[in-house]
Each structure stands twice: as structure tokens, then as C-alpha cells.
Amino acid sequence: xxxxxxxxIVLTAIFIENYVLQQxxxxxxxxxxxxxLDSAVGMSAAVxxxxxxxTAVTYPIxxxxxxxxxxxxxxxxxxxLVIAALVQLVEIVLKRYxxxxxxxxxxxxxxxxxxxxxxGVCIDNxxxxxxxxxxxxxxxxxxxxxxxxxLGFMMAMVLFAGVRGRIEDNDAxxxxxxxxxxLVSAAILSVAFFGxxxxxxxIFG
Amino acid sequence: xxxxxTAVIVVAVIGVICAVMLSVASKVMAVQVDERIPxxxxxxxxANCGGCGFPGCDGYAAAMVNDEDTPxxxxxxxxxxxxxxxxxxxxxxAGEMVKSYAYVNCLGDCDATGKKLDYVGIETCAAAKLTFxxxxxxxxxxxxxxxxxxxxxxxxxxxxxxxIARVDTRVCTGCSACAKVCPNHIISILPAEVPVRxxxxxxxxxxxxxxxxxxxxxxxxxxxxxxxxxxxxxxNNLAVIDYEKCTGCGTCAAVCPAKCILPxxxxxxxxx
Numbered sequence: 147x148x149x150x151x152x153x154x155i156v157l158t159a160i161f162i163e164n165y166v167l168q169q170x171x172x173x174x175x176x177x178x179x180x181x182x183l184d185s186a187v188g189m190s191a192a193v194x195x196x197x198x199x200x201t202a203v204t205y206p207i208x209x210x211x212x213x214x215x216x217x218x219x220x221x222x223x224x225x226x227l228v229i230a231a232l233v234q235l236v237e238i239v240l241k242r243y244x245x246x247x248x249x250x251x252x253x254x255x256x257x258x259x260x261x262x263x264x265x266g267v268c269i270d271n272x273x274x275x276x277x278x279x280x281x282x283x284x285x286x287x288x289x290x291x292x293x294x295x296x297l298g299f300m301m302a303m304v305l306f307a308g309v310r311g312r313i314e315d316n317d318a319x320x321x322x323x324x325x326x327x328x329l330v331s332a333a334i335l336s337v338a339f340f341g342x343x344x345x346x347x348x349i350f351g
Numbered sequence: 352x353x354x355x356x357t358a359v360i361v362v363a364v365i366g367v368i369c370a371v372m373l374s375v376a377s378k379v380m381a382v383q384v385d386e387r388i389p390x391x392x393x394x395x396x397x398a399n400c401g402g403c404g405f406p407g408c409d410g411y412a413a414a415m416v417n418d419e420d421t422p423x424x425x426x427x428x429x430x431x432x433x434x435x436x437x438x439x440x441x442x443x444x445a446g447e448m449v450k451s452y453a454y455v456n457c458l459g460d461c462d463a464t465g466k467k468l469d470y471v472g473i474e475t476c477a478a479a480k481l482t483f484x485x486x487x488x489x490x491x492x493x494x495x496x497x498x499x500x501x502x503x504x505x506x507x508x509x510x511x512x513x514x515i516a517r518v519d520t521r522v523c524t525g526c527s528a529c530a531k532v533c534p535n536h537i538i539s540i541l542p543a544e545v546p547v548r549x550x551x552x553x554x555x556x557x558x559x560x561x562x563x564x565x566x567x568x569x570x571x572x573x574x575x576x577x578x579x580x581x582x583x584x585x586x587n588n589l590a591v592i593d594y595e596k597c598t599g600c601g602t603c604a605a606v607c608p609a610k611c612i613l614p615x616x617x618x619x620x621x622x623x
Binding site: 207211212215216217220223224227228231232234235238239241242243 | 354357358361362365366369370372373376377380381382
């Protein structure tokens with residue numbers, strides 16, 4: 147995979163197809179854990195990790211198990227099953243061998259076992275990159291896309307943690323306090339991201 | 352019909368593989384958790400103040416169970432009652448609990464010292480400290496913008512009328528939350544019964560202190576020389592008391608020319 151393709155895929159995943167702000171997936175952790183920067187970063191790190199891992203497992207399953215048997219339509223159920231089991235397994239392994247990482251990442255892992263953003267990335271990967279090309283190169287592209295999607299999630303979380311910090315310091319009208327003003331600002335942030343549409347195509351195209 | 356059967360079989364096989372993998376992993380890599388940890392954790396107040404030096408109450412509970420040498424008396428908010436309860440759970444003696452309070456080592460109020468600049472900005476000590484060491488002439492003393500007040504979980508420390516922090520010992524638990532946030536590190540946690548306390552934090556030399564604050568330690572060493580039990584030594588132009596040796600005779604408080612060694616309030620009342 148060329149460097150150009152790598153950056154094109156990563157930047158597309160971060161800016162154009164941002165999972166939170168453009169595709170509206172993974173909104174629950176986005177709203178739930180973005181109150182503090184520390185926890186937002188911790189959560190995002192866990193999401194990046196799980197996204198990569200989930201793609202690494204589900205993409206071969208789709209390619210070697212489901213598609214040859216004509217079971218492509220079963221991907222949702224199979225992926226949820228596999229991702230949930232996988233995250234549990236990772237948690238057990240971390241707890242046993244890397245307790246420090248488990249202490250910082252552990253609380254977020256169960257939260258994202260069947261997160262829609264994770265599932266969305268896996269299914270998008272299958273839809274976009276499953277083709278006639280050799281498995282190795284499409285697999286690398288799928289992993290790259292997952293990395294970009296995770297980084298995009300992290301960027302959205304970090305940005306929004308900053309926005310929420312500002313909101314907390316200001317006096318919103320009583321009817322807007324709390325979740326309403328948070329949703330309004332999330333919407334504005336999302337609208338801002340529509341400005342990136344077409345940018346990557348023109349840079350790398 | 353064939354399609355359904357294949358789908359069911361494939362999904363079932365994947366499910367069984369996952370299940371076997373998980374159950375094997377949870378057996379093989381099981382982590383032994385001592386069941387006394389949650390019991391000990393129940394005894395602690397749950398303030399997560401960090402005063403014990405461990406990461407929160409969970410950390411302290413784990414340390415007490417796993418390491419026999421961890422003292423049971425480190426929880427300042429819980430006090431002796433908590434230490435007693437933990438001792439019951441663990442079956443070892445609690446040891447002596449020393450009640451401690453926060454003490455602000457500064458007497459530089461509005462009467463004793465003055466401003467060198469007018470600070471206009473974010474109203475926190477940490478921010479003010481960044482602009483020429485704060486508003487006051489003395490850069491070692493209390494800045495008076497109340498970072499400690501905001502950090503205190505029990506509302507025990509407040510900026511007094513004269514602009515420096517004062518501790519309300521009736522509610523202070525000695526958790527050291529204030530001591531950790533003070534950018535000048537002028538708050539110390541001292542046992543309640545210490546007889547005398549150095550009430551200055553300035554490491555400036557004598558003349559410089561005198562020019563800035565009338566209540567500052569000049570570093571003259573009079574207390575060190577007069578102390579009958581050699582409990583005081585000078586560190587960087589500031590007197591430091593070794594409470595292991597201090598007998599509480601009060602000589603230092605009497606001889607200090609700047610009157611910045613204060614006897615305990617109760618002792619003061621008794622002599623007055």
C-alpha cells in the first residue's frame with residue numbers, strides 16, 4: 147500500500163466520514179464520556195484498539211467463512227457475536243498480564259463491546275474493501291480505515307470535551323441546561339465538519 | 352432450506368468457538384482477588400481524597416490487604432474509628448492514630464506585608480503564581496485566592512478577612528487535599544498536639560524578608576541556638592522543627608524576634 151493511499155484512507159476516515167460527526171454512530175459514548183478530557187482520551191484509546199482488533203478478526207471471517215458459504219447477509223449477527231467475545235477475551239488477558247493498562251482502559255472496554263461505531267466500521271470495511279484484489283492488500287486497507295475511524299472518534303471526543311468545558315462555564319438558559327445545549331453544540335460541530343466534504347478527494351484525487 | 356441450515360450451523364459453530372475460548376481463558380487466566388479487599392473498602396469513608404498516599408480508597412484497601420506493612424492509620428478523614436474497623440476485618444492491631452490538621456505556614460496577612468503589583472486575571476492561586484510569583488511582595492507566602500478552599504472536601508479552609516488561608520480545625524480531617532493544590536506548598540499536615548509551629552515559608556535571607564513582611568522568619572537561627580533539645584535546624588534560611596526531639600518547652604516561640612514561631616492556640620490561651 148502506497149503512502150498516498152494510506153493517508154488518503156486515514157484522512158478520509160477522520161474528516162470526511164467521521165463516525166461520530168458525519169455518520170452519527172457511537173453517539174452514546176460521545177455524549178456520555180466527553181465530560182472530562184482524561185476519560186475522553188481513555189475511552190478513545192480503547193475504541194481505537196477495539197476497532198483495529200475487531201476489523202482484524204471480522205474481515206477474515208467475512209472473507210473466508212461467510213462469503214464462500216453465501217452467508218454475507220449474516221454479518222451483523224456474526225460480527226456482534228465475535229466482537230463481544232473478543233473484547234471480553236481482551237479484558238481477561240489485560241487483567242491478567244497488563245494490570246496497569248487494564249486499570250486505565252478496563253472500565254471502557256465493556257462499554258464498547260457492541261458499540262455501533264465498532265460494528266459500523268467492520269461492516270463498512272467489508273462493504274468498501276472486499277473486492278477482487280488480493281486479500282492481503284484489501285485487508286491492509288481495511289485496517290488502515292479502522293485506524294482512521296478510531297482517530298476520528300478520538301478527535302471528535304477531544305474536541306467535544308473542550309466544547310463541553312466551555313459550556314459548563316457559561317450560563318445557559320434554564321430550559322437548555324444539561325443535555326439540550328450539549329446536543330445543540332454537537333449538532334453545530336457536526337455541521338462544521340460538512341465543510342470537509344470533497345477536500346480529501348481534491349488533495350489526493 | 353439448505354441456506355437456513357448452513358447459516359444456523361455456521362453461526363452456532365462460531366458461537367461455540369467463542370464460548371469455549373472465553374471459558375478456557377477465564378479459567379486459565381483467572382486473577383485471584385482477595386475477598387477481604389471489598390470488606391476493607393466498605394470501612395473506608397470513600398472520599399477518595401488521596402491523603403493516605405494511595406490512589407483512592409480502593410488503592411488503600413488493596414494495599415492494606417496485600418501488604419502487611421501498610422499502616423492502618425493513614426486514613427485521615429476516617430480517623431481512629433475507621434482504623435479500628437479495618438483492624439477488625441484484617442485481624443491485626445490498628446496502632447496509634449494521630450489526629451492531624453492542615454496548618455498554613457504563613458502569617459503574611461494584609462497588615463504584615465503588602466502588594467507589589469495589582470493582579471487582574473484568573474482568580475486562582477495557581478494562575479496568579481505564574482505572574483511574578485503572585486500579587487504579594489513575598490513570593491513564598493499565601494497568595495490568598497483560595498485554591499485550597501476549592502480543593503477542601505470538608506469546607507474547612509477559608510481565606511480570612513486579612514487575605515490568607517486559615518484552617519477550621521473543628522472540621523479539618525487532615526486529608527492534605529489543600530496541601531497538594533497550594534502552588535507555594537505552604538500548607539503542612541501536622542499532628543494536633545505539636546506544641547509549636549513555624550509560621551513562615553520564606554527562604555529569602557533576613558534583610559529581604561524584613562523588607563517584604565513583618566511576620567517572616569529572618570533566618571537568624573536564634574531558635575536553633577536557644578532550643579534546649581536541639582530540635583530546630585535551619586534549612587535555606589528557614590527554621591525547621593524536628594518534632595521527634597521537640598519537648599514543647601516553648602523557648603523558641605519566646606525568643607523568636609519576628610514572632611513567627613507560634614505555640615498551639617490552646618497553649619497560648621493557657622499562658623495568657
